[in-house]
Amino acid sequence: MRCYCVLHHGQDLELVEKPIPEPQGTEVLLKVRAAGVCHTDLHLWEGHYDLGGGKKLTLAERGIKPPLTLSHEIVGEVVSSGPGAQQAGGVKPGRVALVHPWIGCGECAACKRGEENICIKPQALGVARPGGFAEYVVVPHPRYLVDIDGLDIAEAAPLACAGVTTYSAIKKFGERIGTDPVVIIGAGGLGLMAIEVLKALGGKGAIVVDLDPVKREAALAAGALLAIDARAPDAAQQIQQATGGGAREVLDLVGATPTVSLAMASAARGGHVVICGLMGGDLTLALPVIPMRPLTLQGSYVGTLQELQELVDLVKRTKMKAIPVRQRPLAEANEALQDLHHGRVVGRTVLVP
Ligand SMILES: [Zn+2]
Ligand SMILES: [Zn+2]
Known part of the structure; x- marks a missing residue:
C-alpha cells in the first residue's frame, strides 16, 4: 500500500x-x-x-x-x-x-x-x-x-x-453558552467548527478573533456575530464592548503568547478561558489576578x-x-x-x- x-x-x-x-x-x-x-x-x-x-x-x-x-x-x-x-x-x-x-x-x-x-x-x-x-x-x-x-x-x-476538540472545549463552559456569546480566538478549521458546534448546542453566538481578513470573512459567513482583527491595538476593548464589559467565555484555539494574553485581557470578572491551541510560547501571570478577578483558566485536549x-x-x-x-x-x-x-x-x- x-x-x-x-x-x-x-x-x-x-x-x-x-x-x-x-x-x-x-x-x-x-x-x-x-x-x-x-x-x-x-x-x-x-x-x-x-x-x-x-x-x-x-x-x-x-x-x-x-x-x-x-x-x-x-x-x-x-x-x-x-x-x-x-x-x-x-x-x-x-x-x-x-x-x-x-x-x-x-x-x-x-x-x-x-x-x-x-x-x-x-x-x-x-x-x-x-x-x-x-x-x-x-x-x-x-x-x-x-x-x-x-x-x-x-x-x-x-x-x-476539529469536531471533538471544539465540542469538548465548548462543553466545559456549561450553561453559560446559552446566555453569553463565546469569544473564539482563531478562525481556522477549528474556529469554523466551533461556530457550528455552538449553534448546534443552542449557544448565544460567537465573537471571532483572527489576524486574517479572509478567515474573519469565513467566520462571519458561518454565522459569527462579529469578527475582530487580532492585530487591532484595541482588540481587547472591542471584545469588552461587544460582550457588555468583558467575555464570560473565551476559547483560545491558537494557544500562543499573544492570544492567551488577549484572552486574559478581554475576560470579564468571573470569566472562563479554555485553551486548546498548541502554537506555543509562554506567559507570565500576576497571580492575584486569578483569585481577585476571579478567573478560570483551563486546558482542553481533543x-x-x-x-x-x-x-x-x-x-x-x-x-x-x-x-x-x-x-x-x-x-x-x-x-x-x-x-x-x-x-x-x-x-x-x-x-x-
Ligand atoms: Zn488534529
Ligand atoms: Zn491509558
Missing part, C-alpha cells in the same frame, strides 16, 4: 510502499476513504512544540520518532478484522465509519475512566500509531468506529479532531470516544452544517501541509487516497 510518511522531521513527506497490514486480535483493517489535515500534523511533521523562552518540547522526548504516518481525522471502510474483533461485532466488510483516534493504553486510571485522550501512554492514531495518510489503516478495536450514516465522508472526517459519539449524534440530529472542506488526492499531501503551514486553508483539507 502507498503511505506518505515523515522519514525526517521538517522534510517533505515521502511516498513509501508497505505491505497491507494483517489485522491481529481485536484489530480492524480499514481502507482509508478520507483523511483530514490538521495543525497537529504540522507539529508532528516539524518534530517539536514551542514552550517559549527558546525552549522546545521535542517529539522524541515524548517517545514519538519517525517513520510517522500522519492524519488522525480518518473515515474508512472495513476490509477485514482479527478473530477478537469479530467476537466484538460491528466489523462487517464494507461498513464505513469515522475512526476515534484518541486511543490510550487501556490500563491506566484515565483510560479506565473513559478518558483515553489524556492517557499517560497515548497510542493515538496518526501520532503514536500509523494514521490516515495511507491507503489502509489499522484500528485496535471496533469500539473506536463511529457510524456516520447519512453524512458526507469527507465532511465527516474532521469531526474526529476529546473522549463518548464525546465523539455525542458530537456525531448532534450533527445528525441538528443537521449541523459542515465546515468548508477541500478534497485533494493523497499524492498532494505535501502541498496540503504547506498550504496549511502558510495559512492558505479556509476550513479543512481532506486527502483522498
Whole structure:
C-alpha cells in the first residue's frame, strides 16, 4: 500500500510502499476513504512544540520518532478484522465509519475512566500509531468506529479532531453558552467548527478573533456575530464592548503568547478561558489576578470516544452544517501541509487516497 510518511522531521513527506497490514486480535483493517489535515500534523511533521523562552518540547522526548504516518481525522471502510474483533461485532466488510483516534493504553486510571485522550501512554492514531495518510489503516478495536450514516465522508472526517476538540472545549463552559456569546480566538478549521458546534448546542453566538481578513470573512459567513482583527491595538476593548464589559467565555484555539494574553485581557470578572491551541510560547501571570478577578483558566485536549459519539449524534440530529472542506488526492499531501503551514486553508483539507 502507498503511505506518505515523515522519514525526517521538517522534510517533505515521502511516498513509501508497505505491505497491507494483517489485522491481529481485536484489530480492524480499514481502507482509508478520507483523511483530514490538521495543525497537529504540522507539529508532528516539524518534530517539536514551542514552550517559549527558546525552549522546545521535542517529539522524541515524548517517545514519538519517525517513520510517522500522519492524519488522525480518518473515515474508512472495513476490509477485514482479527478473530477478537469479530467476537466484538460491528466489523462487517464494507461498513464505513469515522475512526476515534484518541486511543490510550487501556490500563491506566484515565483510560479506565473513559478518558483515553489524556492517557499517560497515548497510542493515538496518526501520532503514536500509523494514521490516515495511507491507503489502509489499522484500528485496535471496533469500539473506536463511529457510524456516520447519512453524512458526507469527507465532511465527516474532521469531526474526529476539529469536531471533538471544539465540542469538548465548548462543553466545559456549561450553561453559560446559552446566555453569553463565546469569544473564539482563531478562525481556522477549528474556529469554523466551533461556530457550528455552538449553534448546534443552542449557544448565544460567537465573537471571532483572527489576524486574517479572509478567515474573519469565513467566520462571519458561518454565522459569527462579529469578527475582530487580532492585530487591532484595541482588540481587547472591542471584545469588552461587544460582550457588555468583558467575555464570560473565551476559547483560545491558537494557544500562543499573544492570544492567551488577549484572552486574559478581554475576560470579564468571573470569566472562563479554555485553551486548546498548541502554537506555543509562554506567559507570565500576576497571580492575584486569578483569585481577585476571579478567573478560570483551563486546558482542553481533543476529546473522549463518548464525546465523539455525542458530537456525531448532534450533527445528525441538528443537521449541523459542515465546515468548508477541500478534497485533494493523497499524492498532494505535501502541498496540503504547506498550504496549511502558510495559512492558505479556509476550513479543512481532506486527502483522498
Ligand atoms: Zn488534529
Ligand atoms: Zn491509558
